[in-house]
Amino acid sequence: MLSYDELTPPERELWDAFPEGQRVDLRTGVPADDRVADGGRWGPGRxxxxxxIAALLLGANTAQPGAVACLRLAGARITGRLNLAGAQIAHALWLEDCSFEESVDLLGASTQTIVITGSRTPGIEADAARIEGNLDLRRSVMEGGFSSPFNHENTALSLSDAHVTGGVLLNDAEFNVPGGWAVSAGGLAVEGGVFCKGGFTARGEVRLVGAQLPGGLFMQGAHLASPGPHGVALSLDNAVVSTLNLSKGFTANGTLRLRGAQIADDLTLEGAVLNGPPDGGGPALFAPLMQAVEFRLTPARTPSAPLDLRGAQVSYLHENQRSWPDVVELDGFGYGSIKSAEAGERQDGAGYRESAAHRVAWLRRSPGYSPQPYEQLAGWYRTIGHDDDARRVLLAKQRHRRRTLALPARAWGHLLDATVGYGYRPWLAGIWLLTLTLLGSLIFGAHTPSPVKPGEGAPFQPVVYTLDLLIPIGGLGQRTAWYWTGNAPQWLAYLLVALGWVLTTALIAGVTRTLQRN
Incomplete structure (x- = not known):
């Protein structure tokens, strides 16, 4: 137990100020002398x-009647390990511009508001802690990290299974644990929101697996400079978040993991930079089974690594020309509406055709064929009344599928495509029919056939004769009434009969497919 006589002058000043919550400021006022980066050289007077500090927070000097005890200290060099593991702390802790020699231990502690701003420390361990108020670490620098039996990786800030009734404020903070965990907060519950805005920088993974964040996570302008041990910059697997804001220059050099995350409102990547892992070994965004209402996938530039959205479900998808990298996993991805963020997009028919072509292009970027993304997009076009665009999408689906088939099936597919556009362009059959009718009429009109029964039947009509050859069902009376003695017209007649059967079969198959889909 510490006695007053053992205290140094700055410690006595802090001891006397604590009962009334007065601040002790040991800073010199000279910026060069108050840099926390040089705190290891501060002398005994600081x-x-x-x-x-631990003794005061645990009741070593009782509060004065009519005053609220609080530990307020600025500009100090804190020696030794601040060990408050399992403590019941009834007083707030305010530390500003302080330099810690060792990490802070709040494992399992129950505390009031903790403010450690503008300071430098190896790390803070607060697993399973309960903080009644805010955890404010703005402008602080944590580097080197610490290891414990509860963390497999070196960690700067550990909040696993902690509960914060206020907010976690990390604006302009810097966490330097390359190859480790900048923040390890699996199961964290924060009622007031997590704020990592401005100059927040993390070298190491920010890990919030299974976190409960009803107040949201805000990382506008944050810089996740290097990933953790598995190439992950930010992990929110199975987290429940009201709002996830990764915008306004947010940069991630590593994978964003959102597998199974539930976002009650808005997930925005507007103006973000998604670089993916530096070694190129993983996706820029890994979000299978993610759920969100608004998904603003409008980054500042095209992600340099794949996107994985398999099984994700969103109500409103916002996308633009920079949204989709070369590889996109979209099987099972569902959305209720698409909104293009490109300024000036035309809303007439031509504008929508351009949009359909653009959107089909990102569907084709899937490494394998899956019909669901095409059906999803076509269904949305039908919902908004653009059936022509829906048919374009479904035609693109058949062409993509054709590449996966065996050679005979591919050949038949090419025939269906050329003749009737797989049934989504039935007017092609009319063009083929008109072309072949004109060709046959010209050639047959230049030759004279022989009647089967001289003096009987209608006179020879080249156009009707050609149509009679092309139409395999029924008859117009010309084909059976005349025959050719020359080889050229006879072979043309045989060819027209064959083409008639092929064209009719393709038309029936394509139209049947369309009717079944619709």
């Missing part, structure tokens, strides 16, 4: 033992 040194405070961590044991003194």
């Amino acid at each position: 040194m405070v033992r961590a044991a003194v």
Whole structure:
């Protein structure tokens, strides 16, 4: 137990100020002398033992009647390990521009508001802690990290299974644990939101697996400079978040993992930069089974690594020309509506045709064939009343599918495509029929056939005769009434009969497919 006589002058000043919550400021006022990066060189006049801080927070100097005790300290060099594991702390802790020699231990502690701003520390361990108020670490720098039996990786800030009734404020903070975990907060529950805006920088994975964040996660302008041990920059697997804002220059050099995340409102990547892992070994966004209402996939530039959205479900998808990289996994991805973020997109028929072509292009970027993304997009076009675009999408689906078939099936597919556009362009059959009718009429009109029964039947009509050859069902009376003695007209007649059967079969198959889909 510490006695007053053992305290150094700055410790006595802190001891006397604590009962009334007064601040002790050990800063010199000279910026060059107050840099926390040089805190290890601060002399005895600015040194405070961590044991003194712990003793005060645990009731070593009782509060004065009519005052609220609070530990407020600025510009101190804190020596030793601040160990408050399992403690019941009834007082707020405010530390500003302080330099810690060792990490802070709040494992399982129950505390009031904790403010450690503009300071430098190896790390903070607060697994399973309960904080009644805010955890404010703005402008602080944590580097080197620590390891414990509860974390497999070196960690700067550990909040696994912690509960914060206020907010977690990390704006302009810097976490430097390359190859480790900048933040390890699996199962974290924060009622007031997590704020990592401005100059927030993390070298190491920000890990929020299974976190409960009803107040949202805001990372506008944050810079996730290097990934963790598995190439992951930010992990929110199975997290429940009201709003996830990764916008306004948010940069991730590593994978964003959102597998199974549930976002009650808005997920925005507007103006973000998604670089993916530096080694190129993983996707820029890995979000299978993710759920969101608004999904703003409008980054500042095209992601440099694949996107995986298999099984994800969103109500409103916002996309633009920069949304889709060369490889996109979309099997099972569902959306209620698409909104293009490109300024000036035309809303007439031509504008929508351009949009359909653009959107089909990103469907084709899937590494394998899956019909669902095409059916999803076509269904949306039908919903908004653009049946022509829906048919374009379904035609693109058949062409994509054709590449996966065996050679005979591919050949038949090419024939269906050329003749009737797989049934989505039935007017092609009319063009073929008209072309062959004109060709046959010209050639047959230049020759004279012989009647089967001289003096009987109608006179020879080249156009009707050609149509009679092309139409395999029924008859117009010309084909059976005349025959050719020359080889050229006879072979043309045989060819027209064959083409008639092929054209009719393709037309029936294509139209049947269309009717079944619709």
